Amino acid sequence: MNWISNYVRPKINSLFSRREVPENLWTKCPECGTMLFHRELAENLNVCSNCQHHMPMTPRERFATLFDGGIYTEVEVPAPVADPLQFRDQKKYPDRMKAAQKATGEKEAMLVAEGEIGRTPIVAACQDFSFMAGSMGMYVGNAIIAAAERAVKLKRPLILFSAAGGARMQEGILSLMQMPRTTVAVEMLREAGLPYIVVLTHPTTGGVTASYAMLGDIHIAEPNALICFAGPRVIEQTIREKLPEGFQRAEYLLDHGMLDRVIARAQMRGELITIVRMLMGLTPVVAGDLPPPADVASLADQRATAATGEPAEIDETS
């Protein structure tokens, strides 16, 4: 031991291997540009405190802030055949899948869970827009069928949070076949007399909107969510005129009779509890009796250290 090994080397090392600092402690609101601290953002459920812009939420964030105490059990989804068409565009489909799995830490674009909200048992499914634009392929179809079967078995309502660019083109016709497949799932719930509530989040488009997302007993959307079949770009190219402000946004759809309600994220959980309890013929919850969801600030720290993925692209189909 000498002066060099005791003092100089650690000093030099510290210069080169800095302590790991989470890089994304601050998020810039894409709407108004306000810099938002991660803890504050998480406490606001990823809603900008300045302009109320609703940013995306992963299924795990959604469930942690939805279920009582943030406690839920994942429902297993049968794995489909990987790359059923051996699809290849500029990249191979399995490579795109691996990249998406690495970026998100998730297996696929939908998570299904069971648990309680306001002491009301439910099954919930949530689509993950950060995973290949939430696109609907065999897995998402299997997830919705598994969610419906679980709900029927447990006699619980199903709450589904949609977010997708549309069908997963890399699964070709099999992605299209998820429209009838998921509709069969909706039929199972209907026959069992169980409520099916769809929460449409930004963006819900293409074949997803034209199947299970528009077949709910109740349709609730988050503010300003883009909800459409054909995307605005496709329509502008077809009709060659500029579309009006707010076209195909949640409020616009509400005006045109396609939604029941547009609800801010902060009120969503309470709203869902109220609705589900009425539809299930349960007594009202006693105010102040509701168990809180998970401690969101600690989740924010996890989120800050989690890997960030490349921005997802919207797969528009018509």
Place this chain on the structure above:
Amino acid sequence: MTTYLDFEKPLSAIEGKAEELRAMARANGEMDVEKEAAALDRKAADILNDLYKNLSPWAKCQVARHPERPHCRDYVEALFTEFTPLAGDRNFADDLAVVGGLARFEDRPVVVIGHEKGHDTTTRIEHNFGMARPEGYRKAIRLMDLADRFNMPVISLVDTPGAYPGKGAEERGQSEAIARSTQRCLQLGVPLVSVIIGEGGSGGAVAFATASRLAMLEHSIYSVISPEGCASILWRDAEKMREAAEALKLTAQDLKKLGVIDRIIPEPRGGAQRDRAAAIANVGKAIGAMLGEMQGMDRTAVVQERRKKFLKMGAKGLAA
């Protein structure tokens, strides 16, 4: 005047020559060209055979969209009797992209629904090129309700580039209309037999093709997105439609392998457009056979069978 597709160019030269020879002979009674012309005909037939034996997926897209291919109306006129068109969705309008009504198929009362593309500029515009708006799907739902109540099988003929991407269509709930139509197909207690006669374009096709039995003409296509659309998204270049058509596995042959369709209906040599009557007759035979397969099934069995088919679909990928 025959419309030649780009890959049919070698054929157009030979057929043109045969035609020219015969025209000369007609003008000059002394000339006997029939032998030569017949030889050219045989050569053309050989080329046609070769061309159509191994059509690339993109070539099939072109054939499926061929303007002279028989359309919904042609099939309805030839295969059904007492066709009585019914109109309107009872809410907003009558969408002419969708035709439908009561008819008899081999004397049996049925409900027929289909996309109509039109055959010339006027009728194409009138039928909006077979691209339905919400009213079209809602009319179809009405007709399916009717079929279900009066125990008539539904026969649907699918031929659409896709649902119409317009402002009004979105405002009036294009997504909801397609979703409800698909749902209505799944609820039908009567057989729903469907044939893709040209283009099966995405959600617009699914809304009528969620069938108990689904057949495709040999050179028709059925896809989640047009090859051009897929190319512009995944290749960022709409000109890569050949590659996209290949990758999407949208041909009748691939879809049969995937278990998405139940049967392939053969087309006459050179495609349905070259012998419309033969193509229509083949479709008629297939519809009769598919209805026959479902004879005697009760309502519950019909619903359950259709559901099971879709739940199982795709489980094995191309290995099915």
